[in-house]
Amino acid sequence: MTYFNEQPLGAPIGTEIVDLDLSEPLSDRAFAALGEAFARHPVLAFRGQTLAADRMSAFARRFGPIMAGVDPKYRHPDTPEISFLTNVDQDGGVDQFGARRASAWHYDGSFSTAPPAAAMLYGIELPAIGGGTEFADTARALERLPAALRQRIEGLQTVNHFGLGPEGRDYYDGLTPERWGQYRPVRKPLILAHPKTGRPGLSFCMIHTAGIAGMRHGEAAELLRELLAHVAQTDNVYYHRWRPGDVVLWDEHATMHRNAGDFPPAQRRIMLRAMMLP
Numbered sequence: 568m569t570y571f572n573e574q575p576l577g578a579p580i581g582t583e584i585v586d587l588d589l590s591e592p593l594s595d596r597a598f599a600a601l602g603e604a605f606a607r608h609p610v611l612a613f614r615g616q617t618l619a620a621d622r623m624s625a626f627a628r629r630f631g632p633i634m635a636g637v638d639p640k641y642r643h644p645d646t647p648e649i650s651f652l653t654n655v656d657q658d659g660g661v662d663q664f665g666a667r668r669a670s671a672w673h674y675d676g677s678f679s680t681a682p683p684a685a686a687m688l689y690g691i692e693l694p695a696i697g698g699g700t701e702f703a704d705t706a707r708a709l710e711r712l713p714a715a716l717r718q719r720i721e722g723l724q725t726v727n728h729f730g731l732g733p734e735g736r737d738y739y740d741g742l743t744p745e746r747w748g749q750y751r752p753v754r755k756p757l758i759l760a761h762p763k764t765g766r767p768g769l770s771f772c773m774i775h776t777a778g779i780a781g782m783r784h785g786e787a788a789e790l791l792r793e794l795l796a797h798v799a800q801t802d803n804v805y806y807h808r809w810r811p812g813d814v815v816l817w818d819e820h821a822t823m824h825r826n827a828g829d830f831p832p833a834q835r836r837i838m839l840r841a842m843m844l845p
């Protein structure tokens with residue numbers, strides 16, 4: 568039986584799942600088929616959905632336990648495991664942090680020893696122009712690295728610390744000392760085998776990867792910029808142009824993503840987000 572159809576979206580990653588209504592609970596068989604599609608395609612888009620936060624939570628939980636967002640301010644009041652991704656503050660003004668948030672290439676939870684395996688966004692209000700999310704294929708980027716560069720990064724480990732990126736502090740400055748103290752540097756392999764497929768990919772983050780173990784900061788920052796240039800090459804990226812009712816689901820271990828940051832901050836951009844642990 569066919570539960571849905573798959574439609575490529577014109578980039579090396581990014582596949583649309585057509586004819587599947589996520590507002591209804593999926594049967595185990597339909598969900599298994601979706602899981603297979605997700606293993607083959609690390610970015611799945613679903614259009615024209617209507618999802619209340621609790622229904623989004625129920626769908627997200629099928630993939631694994633939901634990890635609440637780190638900032639309590641953005642949590643949904645009735646469904647706190649779901650967070651808002653918004654540039655609108657509580658008084659209806661522009662939330663400047665929300666507008667530029669996550670516009671550097673990253674994967675979620677890079678600062679953590681237990682990061683999410685997948686995440687999902689649901690578009691509610693979107694800017695008329697721009698406001699997209701970009702996704703890049705990190706395994707394909709590794710396969711296409713020049714041999715000398717690949718050899719140079721073999722065995723290296725990233726050092727990740729909340730809010731400390733290769734270009735300096737971002738989120739870090741806004742942290743209260745109590746929250747600042749919660750985070751410790753975490754080492755991870757720069758080349759990471761995907762926990763399910765075993766396929767190796769580049770694994771770093773331009774928001775929270777502070778550097779490379781044993782390497783001077785300037786040299787590490789330059790190396791990460793060089794690797795990013797390969798990851799973010801136009802022909803390795805899917806740009807998702809949001810419409811209200813879109814759901815995008817992605818594999819955190821196979822991709823990097825970012826807020827394309829290409830919209831006027833005064834235009835409302837409101838989405839719901841779920842992050843799922845393995």
Ligand SMILES: [Fe+2]
Pocket residue numbers: 669673674675824
């Ligand atoms: Fe993110």
